[in-house]
Structures are given as structure tokens and as C-alpha cells.
Amino acid sequence: MKRKWFLVILTILVLASVTVALAYAQGNIQRSNPQYVTSGEWFEVEITFTAPTDETNAVGIADNLEGASVRVDSECCFPSGAYVNTNSEANMIEAAWAASFNAGDEMVLVYEAMVEGEPMDEFIFTGCVYYFDGQRTCYEPKNKEPYCEDIIQEDIPETVVKIRPDMSFVLGAVNAWLAGDSSMADALVVINAWVS
Numbered sequence: 001m002k003r004k005w006f007l008v009i010l011t012i013l014v015l016a017s018v019t020v021a022l023a024y025a026q027g028n029i030q031r032s033n034p035q036y037v038t039s040g041e042w043f044e045v046e047i048t049f050t051a052p053t054d055e056t057n058a059v060g061i062a063d064n065l066e067g068a069s070v071r072v073d074s075e076c077c078f079p080s081g082a083y084v085n086t087n088s089e090a091n092m093i094e095a096a097w098a099a100s101f102n103a104g105d106e107m108v109l110v111y112e113a114m115v116e117g118e119p120m121d122e123f124i125f126t127g128c129v130y131y132f133d134g135q136r137t138c139y140e141p142k143n144k145e146p147y148c149e150d151i152i153q154e155d156i157p158e159t160v161v162k163i164r165p166d167m168s169f170v171l172g173a174v175n176a177w178l179a180g181d182s183s184m185a186d187a188l189v190v191i192n193a194w195v196s
Contacts, residue, residue: 028049028050028052029047029048029049029129029154029155029156029157030047030048030049030157031045031046031047031063031125031127031156031157031159032045032046032047032048032159033045033046033113033125033159033161034161035160035161035162035196036161036162036163036164036193036196037115037161037162037163037164038163038164039115039116039117039118039119039163039164040114040116041114042071042112042113042114043112043113043114043161044110044111044112045063045065045110045111045112045113045125046108046109046110047061047063047108047109047110047127047156048106048107048108049061049106049107049129050103050104050105050106050107051101051102051103051104051105051107051131052103052131052133052152052154053103053131053133054102054103055100055102055133056100056101056102056103056105056131056132056133057100057132057133058096058097058098058099058131058132059096059097059101059107059129059130059131059132060094060095060096060097060129060130060132061094061095061096061107061109061127061128061129061130061156062092062093062094062127062128062130063092063093063094063109063111063125063126063127063156064091064092064125064126064127065091065113065115065123065124065125065161066091066123066124066126067091067115067117067123068091068113068114068115068123069091069113069114069115070086070091070092070093070111070112070113070114071086071111071112071113072084072086072093072110072111072112076095076109076110076111077095077097077107077108077109077110078106078107078108079097079099079107081097081099082095082096082097082109083095083096083097083098084109086111093109093111095109113161115161115163117163118163119163119164119165119166119169119190119193120162120163120165120169120190120193121162121163122160122161122162123160123161123162124158124159124160125156125158125159125160125161126155126156126158127155127156128153128154128155128156129153129154129156130151130152130153131151131152131153131154132151132152133152162193164193164194164196165190165193165194166194167194169190169194170190170191170194173186173187173190173191174187174190174191
């Protein structure tokens with residue numbers, strides 16, 4: 001009976017450690033940007049992440065904000081020495097580190113973006129981080145041909161930025177609510193965006 005409980009506890013511990021390891025390797029990418037910005041003004045975007053495995057030989061990142069202009073300065077990255085490219089046609093910034101990293105080593109990319117539009121227009125960031133670990137990872141998907149790859153790709157969680165409304169837009173939203181043409185909740189969303 002003791003052996004049975006020992007095996008159950010051991011199984012739980014192994015599953016817990018695998019879950020924690022997967023969460024660490026897959027969930028360590030964060031993008032921070034303001035929720036509301038003024039149309040036509042530059043704002044800062046920061047992406048932080050860590051290498052998922054020891055002996056990661058190279059790391060790349062591509063971040064996109066459709067409809068935005070992007071720019072970067074020479075001190076954009078940690079660690080320094082990253083190759084950085086801005087692609088204005090694709091509204092994208094790309095960076096790559098050609099160095100060896102161990103699991104948990106932190107990398108940071110900081111750049112500026114600018115969006116233009118009407119109050120409450122929404123712009124969505126999308127992007128990926130690529131890790132080259134020098135070892136081929138092979139997959140055997142169901143009902144598909146097996147394949148191998150050297151690069152691990154992780155999506156950066158999407159974030160949104162909206163154009164901050166001005167006072168006239170806020171007054172319009174309040175007047176629409178008072179006239180019964182919109183809900184109080186809609187008016188409060190606009191007021192909150194204006195004060196943020």
C-alpha cells in the first residue's frame with residue numbers, strides 16, 4: 001500500500017515539474033505598451049523574454065503593429081550587440097542576437113511606435129520570438145508527415161493600443177447617453193480612455 005502511494009505522489013511531482021517547466025519555457029514573453037496614446041505621438045514599446053533552454057545559439061524577434069510607424073535607437077536592446085532592422089513597409093521591427101544563451105537569460109527589446117487615427121481606433125500588436133538551440137526538434141503530427149526543425153517559435157501575446165479621445169469626443173459620448181442613443185457603459189468607457 002505504501003508503494004502505491006509513493007508511485008502516486010511521484011507521478012504527481014513529475015507532472016507538476018513538467019507543467020512548471022513548460023509554463024516557464026512557453027510563457028515568459030511579455031510586451032508592455034500604453035493602453036491609450038495620442039494620435040501622431042511616439043510611444044515606447046518594451047518586449048522582455050528569457051531563453052528557454054541552455055545552449056540557445058541565437059535568438060530573433062519580429063514585432064508588428066499594423067498601421068504604425070516604428071523607430072529604434074542604438075541602445076534598444078539588452079544584452080547589447082543585437083542586429084536591429086525596422087521595416088517601415090511592414091510596420092515591423094526585427095532584432096537578432098547571435099550569441100550563446102542559457103535557460104533564464106533575459107533579453108529586452110525597446111522601440112518606439114506611432115499610430116494615427118480617430119479617437120478610440122484600435123491597433124493590435126502581433127509578433128514572434130525565435131530560438132535556435134542547435135538541436136533538431138522532430139514532430140510526428142497525427143495524419144501528417146513527420147517533420148523536424150531547428151527553430152523554436154513562440155508567439156508574443158497580443159496587446160492593443162487605442163487612440164485617446166479628446167474632450168469633444170467625450171462630450172459627444174455623454175450627450176449620446178443622455179439622449180438615450182447609447183448606454184452608460186459606452187460613455188464610461190470613453191471617459192475612462194480620456195482620463196487614462
